[in-house]
Amino acid sequence: MFEKSTWIRLPRNVVVGHGVLDQTLDAVDELHLAGRPLVVSSPTPHAVAGERVVDQFEDAGYDPAEVVIDEASFDAVQRVIAHAEDVDAGFMLGVGGGKAIDITKMAADDLGLGFVSVPTAASHDGIVSGRGSVPEGDTRHSVAAEPPLAVVADTEVLAEAPWxxxxxxxxxxxxxxxxxxxxxxxxxxxxxxxxxxxxxxxxxxxxxxxxxxxxxxxxxxxxxxxxxxxxxxxxxxxxxxxxxxxxxxxxxxxxxxxxxxxxxxxxxxxxxxxxxxxxxxxxxxxxxxxxxxxxxxxxxxxxxxxxxxxxxxxxxxxxxxxxxxxxxxxxxxxxxxxxxxxxxxxxxxxxx
Ligand SMILES: NC(=O)C1=CN([C@@H]2O[C@H](COP(=O)(O)OP(=O)(O)OC[C@H]3O[C@@H](n4cnc5c(N)ncnc54)[C@H](OP(=O)(O)O)[C@@H]3O)[C@@H](O)[C@H]2O)C=CC1
Ligand SMILES: O=C(CO)COP(=O)(O)O
Ligand SMILES: [Zn+2]
Missing domain, CATH: 1.20.1090.10 (Dehydroquinate synthase-like - alpha domain)
Incomplete structure (x- = not known):
């Protein structure tokens, strides 16, 4: 009997284009996610795009929470998990480069929450992947993580990032x-x-x-x-x-x-x-x-x-x-x- 099975987990919405950061709320609403959004970013992406995403959800009455991390590490993942539990997050948005996106998808995986990827730089191919890449001592782990339900890639933001x-x-x-x-x-x-x-x-x-x-x-x-x-x-x-x-x-x-x-x-x-x-x-x-x-x-x-x-x-x-x-x-x-x-x-x- 043929018993092989495979699961391929892909995003439902991939939104790419000029100014689409302002459609993040629409891309999320379309997914029927519930609860409080937690926006995870690192310092520069937070200033470049994270605050705009938070404002969108605030204006729509979502009561968003936010957290800024500054390194890709298992400690950072744990800090984000703790923060998500504190604020009772219902879903998570990773806004930034590879660091912020990896940490968010790993924390979301641990908590069983939906994750939305909002890249601020076209710098790495972890934007869509269901993998997280984190160093630990002398080794580097490639771990299974929550793949994004949606990706919102604003080419205006990406083009303004350092070349x-x-x-x-x-x-x-x-x-x-x-x-x-x-x-x-x-x-x-x-x-x-x-x-x-x-x-x-x-x-x-x-x-x-x-x-x-x-x-x-x-x-x-x-x-x-x-x-x-x-x-x-x-x-x-x-x-x-x-x-x-x-x-x-x-x-x-x-x-x-x-x-x-x-x-x-x-x-x-x-x-x-x-x-x-x-x-x-x-x-x-x-x-x-x-x-x-x-x-x-x-x-x-x-x-x-x-x-x-x-x-x-x-x-x-x-x-x-x-x-x-x-x-x-x-x-x-x-x-x-x-x-x-x-x-x-x-x-x-x-x-x-
Ligand atoms: N999971 C996967 O499948 C993959 C994971 N990766 C991982 O991704 C990481 C590499 O990604 P990378 O994006 O290079 O690393 P970072 O997330 O560290 O971003 C690189 C730098 O760009 C800054 N930055 C991001 N967006 C902007 C912007 N719009 N304007 C100005 N500065 C900006 C960041 O600021 P700040 O310092 O404030 O964060 C940071 O200094 C590695 O950890 C790698 O292992 C890579 C490929 C695949
Ligand atoms: O960077 C990656 C693909 O571009 C994936 O990272 P790993 O080497 O950690 O698996
Ligand atoms: Zn790579």
Whole structure:
């Protein structure tokens, strides 16, 4: 008897466009959620958009509560859970970058509350995913979390955010190329479950973004539109896979390790982009497609070298040789790179 089953949890409303932040209330009303909204954000997103969202709910007689977090950590999740219980929240809105959205979806999952994602930056593909990514000591957890019931992505807000946040989002998408390669490798070598649909969607998303690279320009609101659609699509791939595998391979392990060891870590997307240049080299060799990855990143103005990331050469090599320890996820890094091989990969690709 055929006994397999699968649950794919996707948002019901994805609202993208100029000024749609002011439709957050409508997007929520349409979901028939009950009770008091809790708006979770971090400092800048709170000022940029969080207060406007709170005002909308206040004007509609909802009695909204709000909380501002400043880090992505399990402690922050616990603080938000405690606050939500104190104010007797009925549902939650995460307003911000990856940090605020991850914390909100994890707290909502714990409390069994509905969650609405309101990105203020097109900087990461966790906008739609049902995954949370949080460091703890020497490891980085990718945990199941509440996927959003709705996403409200205002391209006016996204376009006004610093441009580097948008290039970080592009790089997070471009890194899907190597993430899918790692996933396929793990499937072949370790029998890790693989979804053809999620793999194909993730790869197609990266290809479409690269094909649109010439339309992604600073000062053009249309760029935010292109990037946010790609971020949504990549998040959907993660939801189909019920794993971050379609969008997170060795290049993400490299970035998570940089977050631990670099004195001043860069943006998530920028780090995974530089990681992807080197892991593409590891997959396909000196004549392989690592130049295409580098050129695609360069075309949208994302960093392609350690210097541009603001880290020194030794840190790159240390992150490469220890990245496999971040979590139990088989990738092209295998059971770890030797220092010589890491120096070679970083040098040939021009990262150092
Ligand atoms: N769950 C998932 O599937 C995924 C999760 N992630 C996670 O997301 C995080 C990375 O996301 P990222 O957005 O780069 O990180 P942050 O949320 O830290 O945002 C980056 C910076 O941008 C600022 N910011 C956000 N919006 C605006 C705006 N409109 N104007 C000005 N500044 C703004 C933030 O301000 P402030 O400092 O005030 O917050 C912060 O300084 C990582 O923790 C990563 O692991 C990434 C991809 C997928
Ligand atoms: O950043 C992600 C996808 O872009 C997912 O994060 P993890 O590497 O923590 O699973
Ligand atoms: Zn990522």
């Amino acid at each position: 580097r946040l948008t290039t970080a989002g592009c790089a997070d998408i471009i890194s899907n190329y190597t993430a899918v390669r790692d996933w396929e490798l793990a499937h072949r070598l370790k029998n890790v479950p693989y979804s053809e649909y999620a793999g194909a969607l993730s790869q197609m998303t990266a290809e479409m973004l690269v094909d649109s690279a010439s339309s992604i320009k600073k000062g053009l609101e249309e760029s935010s539109w292109i990037v946010v659609k790609a971020l949504v699509s990549s998040g959907v791939a993660m939801s189909i896979a019920d794993s971050s595998r379609p969008a997170s391979g060795a290049e993400h392990l490299f970035s998570h390790q940089l977050d631990r060891i670099a004195p001043d870590p860069g943006l998530h997307g920028h780090q995974v982009g530089v990681g992807a240049i080197m892991t593409e080299y590891l997959h396909s060799g000196p004549k392989g497609r690592w130049r295409d990855v580098r050129d695609a990143l360069g075309a949208i103005g994302a960093p392609t070298t350690a210097d541009e990331l603001g880290i020194d050469d030794e840190t790159v090599v240390e992150a490469l040789t220890t990245a496999h320890e971040i979590r139990d996820r088989y990738t092209v890094l295998g059971d770890g790179m030797s220092e010589e091989a890491a120096i070679e990969a970083a040098t040939v690709t021009g990262v150092v």
